[in-house]
Amino acid sequence: MTVHDMKHAASDSARLEAVGGRLSRVDGPAKITGVAKYAFEQQLEGLTHAVLVGATIAAGKVTAIDTRAAETAPGVLAVLTPDTIMELKGASDWFGNPPALSTYCPLARKVTFSGQHVAAVVAETFEQAVAAAALVKVWYDETPAVVDLSDGKAGDGIPIEAMTKEWGDAQAAFAAAPVRICAAYNTPREFQAAMEPHGLIARWQGDELTIWEPSQWLDGVARTYAEWFGVPFENVRLVSPYIGGGFGSKALALAHSAVAAAAAKMLNRPVKLVLNRPQNFTSYGGRAATRQTVAIGADRDGKIQSIVHRGVNETAIDGMWVEPLGSVTSIMYATPNFSSKQNVVRVNTVVPGAKRAPGENPSAFGIECAIDELAYELGIDPLEIRLINYAEQDPHAKKPWSTRQLREAFAAGAEAFGWAKHSPEPRSMRDGHQLIGSAPRASCLPAAYRPWPRFFRGR
Template sequence: MSTAAPEPKANMGEPVPRYDAVAKVTGEAAYAADMPLAHPAYACLVTSAIAKGRIDAFDLAEARRVRGVIEIFTHENIGKVKDAKLFSNGGYASTTIQPLKSAEIGHEGQIVAVVTAETFEAAREAAHLVKVRTTAEPPSATFDSAGTTSAPAKGQASQFKEDPSVGDFATAFAQADVKVAADYETPTQHHNPMELFATSCAWRGDQLTIYEPSQSVYGLKNGVAEQLDIPADKVRVISRYIGGAFGSKGSVTPRTAIIAVIARQLNRPVKLVASRDQGFTIATYRAETRHTIQIGASRDGRLVALRHDGEEVSSRPDPYVVGGTKTTTRLYACPNVASRVSIVHADRNTPGFMRSPPEVPYMFALESAIDELAVALDMDPIELRRINDTTHEPIGGKPYTSRSLMACFDEGAQAFGWSERKPAPRSMSDGDWLIGYGCATTCYPTQMAPAAARVRLQRDGHARVEIAGHEIGTGAYTVIAQAAAQRLEIPFASVTVAMGDSDLPPAPIAGGSNSTASTCSAVEMVCDQIRQRLA
């Protein structure tokens, strides 16, 4: 089943200068840490040097002697913050671990104190002088570490509702002509966006304004309001430009409510820019995963049995899981499929979204095993995938809305000269270089979410588009301006776009590749209404 690409719309995809290009190359674009604040205090984090244990005492005397230090906040003197609900369980938070709530330490790099000072330099110097006396316990870090616990994802993670299965895997695998059984692991991966994790909070009466790079300004607004136990309409989030995110800025991290509480206690704005190394532990990351793949096939290459068992590391309290078996078990035609996903709870900070969260680790494992099956069958790996191509997913029998897999493989094979490939390892070279040709399949869902937009068309032909979307570096300003210009039939340069502000009409999280489809659809619908009124 092959679906042709739609005809491009007028004014869409044309090589226009990026909407935000001049602002970025001239330094005019203001990121969260650039936003001016009136008489701010500067914050610097102190993080745990142990991975598990408790704080026995602080020695703050030397840190307090640094000129300009205002206050040092610990679990002993900071205002209360309500518990947060995990994003993947229907809340907004990246973790339910609440630093500065108690003396307990749940992972290395956990926030244990916040130093505030009149200058950034003073805050940083004093933070290095904070002494924390702790009692450490042996941590359980990863798979097979003593003390970790493992349990099925189904039943503890609300968004993971099934271990997909169909048929009788055990019998079919036992009777298969050719069998492959293999284990794969993927490591921890960290986002490390160019823009550091920054938060500035300013109160004006009972109104809180937060400047923070966020992939979900409405999620941040609602999540912080819940933690502070204040109405959501008392919180405004501004995040007009984001210097990279990759998922790490999609949910509410503990630092935001902490800085908001400190700003309220000090009765002045507070600005935090975490250090590069702190970004590894105060935000999320892609968890390491472990997979066991079993495939049975007939001698002509047709799959008769497939099992995919996955394990993912998470923190002690949080059942975060990406659960990619929902994709891998539905990718190829196979009558007998089984799967299971487990969460291994360890003394780690909670992982989170990172670029194609389930597809990257789970598809890597499956496609590696498919390649090993091709070797066992002495078959071209593209032809093996062709034999098992399908128009219907095997678990529920539903048709794919689009599936151009083999058309993509054929075009790629022609472009790369696949027919000239020698399948034996180390058999192709170019001078001193060994050359390898390989292939792999992946797929990704088409996702959309509710969005709203406000468009004003002025008498002079200029239009202003307002939507609480997010510019994470992918060109959202540009494509939204293009959508409005195309629909209103005005020049691209005649469109002004306002985004990244929770006071604007709501838009979904910039994640899951849903942002452009969702925001542009809303903008186009509003533009159509304008044209209908003017007709």
């Protein structure tokens, strides 16, 4: 076997081209040798294992839980239900708003989505906890569930006034435009699905809590634990040595985190709780499913006169998430008339959450597809129509961009991908057996300026 000296290979290139060069990661050697210990891989004396029991209905009430078989199963230390888990205090939300309720129970009596945690088993070994969890018997009073956005029972939802953005008279300008397109775009629920599942180890020493948990927001998560258990913030130590992928999902202390910390307190032993793979799809929210219509009115030469945008995203029965569907729509192209409005619809799902570019992703998808429809309708090249409608300034604020190099990006893209040779005609391009298509696509991440000193206090 060839002996490869990593130190030289990595650091030589680093010295030669430090800026823009291929630097090896600081934590690289630990990760490629298996030495890197992720949060819930810590070894603790007396560690116990917790496994959750999820609801098998999407809506209704838990009427009874029979824990007897689980309690007498080998190795079981505790079976927690809404009736037996210790009461926690309500905690403030992501923005620091105080809780609506003074108490919090992370195990549900009222079920609002399938897979919601209703019980938990703690045992000496992982295998014992898994087996005993399967013995917990739960009875429900099931009620009809709203399955998704397209469910007939879902309704039109709740208007989110703060998302309305309008200038000019978009409806009238659209009606008067000589060329009009209107199209609907749906995006499904999308999941973060990090390789490392969500999970943690919780250990109490007196009223001091140590949590080993992958976290994208150490302080915020620690604050939540402190509030749940009514201990000073300083008493909570959150250890997150590595994050095995988070993609927005690992920024909050979640119901399963509360269960583990409560179990550790009740048993006075460290508890490890790791969501299994199916639970990683129901214990925290991915990007909300969305539905939007984009109507564009334009002149025959392709100049946009109006954009009318209507969006809807799903949220939970007992939680609010607004996926800002108009965030890209309003600043991509110059238009004298614009209207964007958004509703949210409650469905029986775990509350959606942040996932890589929240809002920008489905928003860009809608407007960019619609622009292609307009180009096709007019017989104008898809790149050309983007340049015809190039926004020389922020179309809403009418202020100059701090930086915008979209023209240069389009030119580079045209050269790299050869868009000019591609046909927008449906089913006109093939690669072997596959039908393919291509077109220029742009997006942006609105970097709205906000004063930050509240968060960054100098020493």
